[in-house]
Amino acid sequence: KPTEKELNKLKEDAKTPEFIDNIVGSFAPHIYGFKDIKKSLLLQLAGGVNGKRRGDINILLVGDPSMAKSELLKFGKKITQTSIYTSGKGTSAAGLTIGMVKLSDGTMIAQAGVFPLCSGGFAFIDEFDKMNKLDRSSMHEAMEQQTVSRAVAGTNLTLPAKTSILAAANPKFGKYDPSESFGENINIPPALLSRFDILWLITDKVDVIQDLAKAQHILKSFRGESDVEKVFLKERELMVYLNYIRDLKPTLGREVSKKIENFYQKMRSMSNNDADSLPVGIRQLEAIIRMSQAHAKL
DSSP: OOOHHHHHHHHHHTTSTTHHHHHHHHSSTTSOSOHHHHHHHHHHHHOOOOSSSOOOOOEEEEEOTTSSHHHHHHHHHHTOSSEEEEEGGGOOHHHHSEEEEEOTTSOEEEEEOHHHHTTTSEEEEESGGGSOHHHHHTHHHHHHTOEEEEEETTEEEEEEOOOEEEEEEOOTTSSOOTTSOHHHHSOSOHHHHTTOSEEEEEOOOOOHHHHHHHHHHHHHHHHTOOSGGGOSSOHHHHHHHHHHHTTOOOOOOHHHHHHHHHHHHHHHHHHHHOTTSOOOOHHHHHHHHHHHHHHHHO
16 A cells, blocks of 8 residues: 555645646557557556446456557556466466366365455456456456356355456457457357456557557567666555545546446447447447546546
8 A cells, every 4th residue: 555655745736737648658659559448457556446246347458469468467467465377278267267177085165266365356367268267257256246156066056256357358250350340250258258347449550650659669578678667656656546536436426327327228229230349238338338437446
Protein backbone atom coordinates (compact mmCIF):
# COMPACT_ATOMS: atom_id res chain seq x y z
CA LYS A 1 0.00 0.00 0.00
CA PRO A 2 1.23 3.56 -0.58
CA THR A 3 2.75 5.61 2.24
CA GLU A 4 1.08 8.89 3.27
CA LYS A 5 3.61 10.83 1.18
CA GLU A 6 3.13 8.65 -1.93
CA LEU A 7 -0.64 8.89 -1.62
CA ASN A 8 -0.62 12.69 -1.36
CA LYS A 9 1.60 12.92 -4.42
CA LEU A 10 -0.72 10.60 -6.39
CA LYS A 11 -3.79 12.63 -5.38
CA GLU A 12 -2.01 15.82 -6.45
CA ASP A 13 -0.97 14.30 -9.81
CA ALA A 14 -4.51 12.99 -10.37
CA LYS A 15 -5.73 16.58 -10.75
CA THR A 16 -3.76 17.01 -13.98
CA PRO A 17 -5.55 16.17 -17.27
CA GLU A 18 -2.76 13.88 -18.52
CA PHE A 19 -2.82 11.66 -15.39
CA ILE A 20 -4.57 8.66 -17.01
CA ASP A 21 -2.29 8.84 -20.07
CA ASN A 22 0.76 8.82 -17.79
CA ILE A 23 -0.55 5.76 -15.93
CA VAL A 24 -1.22 3.99 -19.26
CA GLY A 25 2.30 4.91 -20.40
CA SER A 26 3.71 3.22 -17.28
CA PHE A 27 2.04 -0.10 -18.16
CA ALA A 28 4.44 -2.32 -20.15
CA PRO A 29 6.48 0.62 -21.52
CA HIS A 30 8.72 -1.79 -23.46
CA ILE A 31 5.76 -2.59 -25.76
CA TYR A 32 5.16 0.02 -28.44
CA GLY A 33 1.64 1.46 -28.88
CA PHE A 34 -1.52 -0.47 -27.80
CA LYS A 35 -2.74 2.47 -25.70
CA ASP A 36 -6.39 1.38 -25.61
CA ILE A 37 -5.50 -2.22 -24.83
CA LYS A 38 -3.18 -1.18 -21.99
CA LYS A 39 -5.91 1.10 -20.63
CA SER A 40 -8.43 -1.77 -20.63
CA LEU A 41 -5.91 -4.00 -18.82
CA LEU A 42 -5.50 -1.30 -16.16
CA LEU A 43 -9.31 -1.19 -15.84
CA GLN A 44 -9.18 -4.93 -15.23
CA LEU A 45 -6.48 -4.54 -12.57
CA ALA A 46 -8.55 -1.81 -10.86
CA GLY A 47 -11.75 -3.92 -11.05
CA GLY A 48 -15.38 -2.89 -10.60
CA VAL A 49 -17.20 -2.83 -7.26
CA ASN A 50 -18.05 -6.26 -5.83
CA GLY A 51 -21.64 -6.34 -4.61
CA LYS A 52 -24.56 -8.58 -5.48
CA ARG A 53 -23.02 -8.92 -8.95
CA ARG A 54 -19.41 -9.70 -9.81
CA GLY A 55 -17.03 -6.77 -9.97
CA ASP A 56 -14.17 -8.64 -11.64
CA ILE A 57 -13.46 -7.85 -15.28
CA ASN A 58 -12.45 -10.62 -17.70
CA ILE A 59 -10.56 -9.82 -20.90
CA LEU A 60 -9.66 -11.90 -23.96
CA LEU A 61 -6.91 -10.87 -26.38
CA VAL A 62 -7.22 -12.54 -29.78
CA GLY A 63 -4.58 -11.85 -32.35
CA ASP A 64 -2.00 -12.86 -34.87
CA PRO A 65 1.27 -14.33 -33.62
CA SER A 66 4.08 -11.96 -32.50
CA MET A 67 1.72 -9.17 -31.38
CA ALA A 68 3.11 -9.05 -27.79
CA LYS A 69 0.05 -10.71 -26.19
CA SER A 70 2.15 -12.90 -23.90
CA GLU A 71 4.30 -9.89 -22.93
CA LEU A 72 1.20 -7.99 -21.78
CA LEU A 73 0.14 -11.00 -19.69
CA LYS A 74 3.62 -11.34 -18.18
CA PHE A 75 3.71 -7.63 -17.27
CA GLY A 76 0.31 -7.96 -15.56
CA LYS A 77 1.75 -10.84 -13.52
CA LYS A 78 4.73 -8.65 -12.52
CA ILE A 79 2.63 -5.85 -11.02
CA THR A 80 0.07 -7.99 -9.15
CA GLN A 81 0.64 -9.85 -5.92
CA THR A 82 -2.12 -12.47 -6.00
CA SER A 83 -1.80 -13.90 -9.49
CA ILE A 84 -0.74 -16.97 -11.44
CA TYR A 85 0.44 -17.19 -15.06
CA THR A 86 -0.27 -20.41 -16.92
CA SER A 87 -0.18 -21.63 -20.50
CA GLY A 88 -3.14 -23.35 -22.13
CA LYS A 89 -1.58 -26.54 -23.42
CA GLY A 90 -0.35 -27.64 -20.00
CA THR A 91 -3.49 -26.61 -18.13
CA SER A 92 -6.23 -29.04 -17.08
CA ALA A 93 -9.67 -28.49 -15.55
CA ALA A 94 -8.42 -29.92 -12.24
CA GLY A 95 -5.46 -27.55 -12.30
CA LEU A 96 -7.79 -24.57 -12.73
CA THR A 97 -10.58 -25.58 -10.34
CA ILE A 98 -10.21 -28.40 -7.77
CA GLY A 99 -7.98 -31.43 -8.23
CA MET A 100 -8.05 -34.74 -6.38
CA VAL A 101 -4.59 -35.90 -5.27
CA LYS A 102 -3.79 -39.44 -4.13
CA LEU A 103 -1.48 -39.66 -1.12
CA SER A 104 1.02 -42.52 -0.64
CA ASP A 105 -1.37 -44.32 1.75
CA GLY A 106 -4.16 -44.27 -0.87
CA THR A 107 -6.27 -41.45 0.62
CA MET A 108 -7.63 -38.91 -1.83
CA ILE A 109 -7.45 -35.26 -0.85
CA ALA A 110 -8.78 -32.22 -2.67
CA GLN A 111 -6.40 -29.47 -3.72
CA ALA A 112 -7.36 -25.98 -4.83
CA GLY A 113 -6.44 -25.00 -8.38
CA VAL A 114 -5.56 -21.65 -9.96
CA PHE A 115 -8.97 -19.93 -9.64
CA PRO A 116 -9.57 -20.56 -5.91
CA LEU A 117 -5.90 -19.84 -5.12
CA CYS A 118 -6.10 -16.48 -6.90
CA SER A 119 -9.47 -15.50 -5.42
CA GLY A 120 -9.34 -11.72 -5.01
CA GLY A 121 -6.58 -11.61 -7.64
CA PHE A 122 -5.85 -12.53 -11.26
CA ALA A 123 -5.33 -15.54 -13.50
CA PHE A 124 -3.32 -14.99 -16.68
CA ILE A 125 -3.96 -17.77 -19.21
CA ASP A 126 -1.83 -17.80 -22.34
CA GLU A 127 -2.49 -19.99 -25.43
CA PHE A 128 -6.15 -20.12 -24.40
CA ASP A 129 -7.18 -21.65 -27.74
CA LYS A 130 -4.84 -24.66 -27.20
CA MET A 131 -6.73 -25.76 -24.08
CA ASN A 132 -8.75 -28.94 -24.23
CA LYS A 133 -12.48 -28.24 -24.86
CA LEU A 134 -13.57 -30.17 -21.75
CA ASP A 135 -11.04 -28.35 -19.57
CA ARG A 136 -12.22 -25.01 -20.88
CA SER A 137 -15.84 -25.75 -19.99
CA SER A 138 -14.82 -25.88 -16.32
CA MET A 139 -14.33 -22.09 -16.50
CA HIS A 140 -18.01 -21.22 -17.07
CA GLU A 141 -18.92 -21.35 -13.38
CA ALA A 142 -15.74 -19.58 -12.23
CA MET A 143 -16.23 -16.70 -14.65
CA GLU A 144 -19.84 -15.84 -13.88
CA GLN A 145 -20.85 -17.32 -10.49
CA GLN A 146 -17.31 -16.89 -9.12
CA THR A 147 -17.19 -20.25 -7.41
CA VAL A 148 -15.72 -23.62 -8.41
CA SER A 149 -17.44 -26.89 -7.50
CA ARG A 150 -16.36 -30.49 -7.59
CA ALA A 151 -18.57 -33.48 -6.85
CA VAL A 152 -16.81 -36.85 -6.94
CA ALA A 153 -17.50 -39.95 -4.89
CA GLY A 154 -17.46 -38.94 -1.23
CA THR A 155 -16.34 -35.36 -1.87
CA ASN A 156 -18.59 -32.41 -2.59
CA LEU A 157 -16.77 -29.09 -2.52
CA THR A 158 -17.46 -25.51 -3.50
CA LEU A 159 -14.73 -22.89 -3.19
CA PRO A 160 -14.88 -19.14 -3.83
CA ALA A 161 -13.10 -17.98 -6.99
CA LYS A 162 -13.43 -14.20 -7.26
CA THR A 163 -10.75 -14.13 -9.92
CA SER A 164 -10.29 -11.81 -12.90
CA ILE A 165 -9.17 -13.69 -16.00
CA LEU A 166 -6.94 -12.30 -18.72
CA ALA A 167 -6.61 -14.80 -21.56
CA ALA A 168 -4.72 -14.64 -24.87
CA ALA A 169 -5.53 -16.74 -27.91
CA ASN A 170 -4.47 -17.12 -31.54
CA PRO A 171 -7.03 -17.37 -34.35
CA LYS A 172 -8.12 -20.84 -35.44
CA PHE A 173 -6.25 -20.69 -38.77
CA GLY A 174 -3.01 -19.36 -37.25
CA LYS A 175 -3.62 -15.92 -38.77
CA TYR A 176 -6.84 -13.89 -38.64
CA ASP A 177 -8.96 -14.31 -41.79
CA PRO A 178 -10.83 -11.04 -42.48
CA SER A 179 -13.27 -12.76 -44.86
CA GLU A 180 -14.70 -14.79 -41.94
CA SER A 181 -16.60 -13.40 -38.94
CA PHE A 182 -14.95 -13.06 -35.51
CA GLY A 183 -16.85 -16.09 -34.17
CA GLU A 184 -15.65 -18.31 -37.02
CA ASN A 185 -12.05 -17.15 -36.63
CA ILE A 186 -11.80 -18.24 -33.05
CA ASN A 187 -12.12 -21.70 -31.62
CA ILE A 188 -14.05 -20.70 -28.49
CA PRO A 189 -17.79 -21.39 -27.92
CA PRO A 190 -20.16 -18.36 -27.71
CA ALA A 191 -21.22 -19.28 -24.15
CA LEU A 192 -17.64 -18.77 -22.97
CA LEU A 193 -17.03 -15.69 -25.13
CA SER A 194 -20.06 -13.93 -23.61
CA ARG A 195 -18.42 -14.15 -20.17
CA PHE A 196 -15.57 -11.90 -21.27
CA ASP A 197 -16.22 -8.20 -20.67
CA ILE A 198 -13.82 -7.06 -23.40
CA LEU A 199 -12.69 -8.92 -26.50
CA TRP A 200 -9.68 -7.42 -28.26
CA LEU A 201 -8.79 -8.30 -31.83
CA ILE A 202 -5.15 -7.53 -32.64
CA THR A 203 -4.32 -8.03 -36.32
CA ASP A 204 -0.92 -7.62 -37.91
CA LYS A 205 -1.57 -5.12 -40.72
CA VAL A 206 1.25 -3.67 -42.81
CA ASP A 207 1.49 0.04 -42.02
CA VAL A 208 4.73 1.73 -43.10
CA ILE A 209 4.74 4.49 -40.44
CA GLN A 210 3.67 2.22 -37.54
CA ASP A 211 6.07 -0.55 -38.60
CA LEU A 212 9.00 1.86 -38.73
CA ALA A 213 8.18 3.35 -35.30
CA LYS A 214 7.88 -0.15 -33.83
CA ALA A 215 11.17 -1.26 -35.38
CA GLN A 216 12.99 1.83 -34.02
CA HIS A 217 11.51 1.21 -30.55
CA ILE A 218 12.79 -2.40 -30.58
CA LEU A 219 16.23 -1.43 -31.96
CA LYS A 220 16.59 1.21 -29.24
CA SER A 221 15.84 -1.36 -26.52
CA PHE A 222 18.48 -3.69 -27.98
CA ARG A 223 21.01 -0.86 -27.94
CA GLY A 224 20.05 -0.10 -24.35
CA GLU A 225 18.77 3.40 -25.21
CA SER A 226 15.07 2.89 -24.48
CA ASP A 227 12.94 5.35 -22.50
CA VAL A 228 11.62 2.64 -20.17
CA GLU A 229 13.41 4.31 -17.24
CA LYS A 230 11.57 7.60 -17.79
CA VAL A 231 8.08 6.27 -17.03
CA PHE A 232 5.65 8.08 -14.70
CA LEU A 233 5.33 5.10 -12.29
CA LYS A 234 7.87 2.30 -12.03
CA GLU A 235 6.69 -1.30 -11.59
CA ARG A 236 6.64 -1.24 -7.77
CA GLU A 237 4.90 2.16 -7.69
CA LEU A 238 2.30 0.94 -10.19
CA MET A 239 1.62 -2.08 -7.98
CA VAL A 240 1.22 0.19 -4.93
CA TYR A 241 -1.17 2.48 -6.84
CA LEU A 242 -3.29 -0.45 -8.06
CA ASN A 243 -3.39 -2.04 -4.58
CA TYR A 244 -4.75 1.23 -3.22
CA ILE A 245 -7.40 1.90 -5.88
CA ARG A 246 -8.76 -1.67 -5.80
CA ASP A 247 -10.30 -0.90 -2.40
CA LEU A 248 -12.12 2.26 -3.54
CA LYS A 249 -15.90 2.01 -3.95
CA PRO A 250 -17.26 4.57 -6.44
CA THR A 251 -21.07 4.76 -6.65
CA LEU A 252 -23.24 4.85 -9.76
CA GLY A 253 -25.16 8.13 -10.13
CA ARG A 254 -28.40 8.70 -12.05
CA GLU A 255 -26.77 10.81 -14.76
CA VAL A 256 -24.17 8.14 -15.53
CA SER A 257 -26.87 5.42 -15.41
CA LYS A 258 -28.78 7.28 -18.14
CA LYS A 259 -25.64 7.52 -20.32
CA ILE A 260 -24.91 3.80 -19.88
CA GLU A 261 -28.55 2.99 -20.75
CA ASN A 262 -28.33 4.93 -24.03
CA PHE A 263 -24.96 3.39 -24.88
CA TYR A 264 -26.31 -0.12 -24.24
CA GLN A 265 -29.36 0.48 -26.47
CA LYS A 266 -27.04 1.63 -29.29
CA MET A 267 -24.94 -1.53 -28.90
CA ARG A 268 -28.08 -3.69 -28.93
CA SER A 269 -29.41 -2.18 -32.14
CA MET A 270 -26.00 -2.35 -33.84
CA SER A 271 -25.60 -6.05 -33.02
CA ASN A 272 -29.16 -6.64 -34.26
CA ASN A 273 -28.41 -5.07 -37.66
CA ASP A 274 -25.13 -6.92 -38.16
CA ALA A 275 -25.57 -10.65 -38.71
CA ASP A 276 -21.85 -11.41 -38.20
CA SER A 277 -21.47 -9.62 -34.88
CA LEU A 278 -21.50 -11.31 -31.49
CA PRO A 279 -24.84 -11.00 -29.64
CA VAL A 280 -25.07 -8.16 -27.10
CA GLY A 281 -27.03 -8.95 -23.93
CA ILE A 282 -27.33 -8.17 -20.23
CA ARG A 283 -23.78 -9.41 -19.59
CA GLN A 284 -22.45 -6.67 -21.86
CA LEU A 285 -24.48 -4.07 -19.94
CA GLU A 286 -22.93 -5.31 -16.68
CA ALA A 287 -19.51 -5.13 -18.35
CA ILE A 288 -20.02 -1.44 -19.22
CA ILE A 289 -21.02 -0.70 -15.61
CA ARG A 290 -17.98 -2.55 -14.22
CA MET A 291 -15.63 -0.74 -16.56
CA SER A 292 -17.04 2.70 -15.71
CA GLN A 293 -16.56 1.92 -12.00
CA ALA A 294 -12.99 0.78 -12.69
CA HIS A 295 -12.36 3.96 -14.70
CA ALA A 296 -13.58 6.07 -11.75
CA LYS A 297 -11.09 4.23 -9.51
CA LEU A 298 -8.23 4.83 -11.96
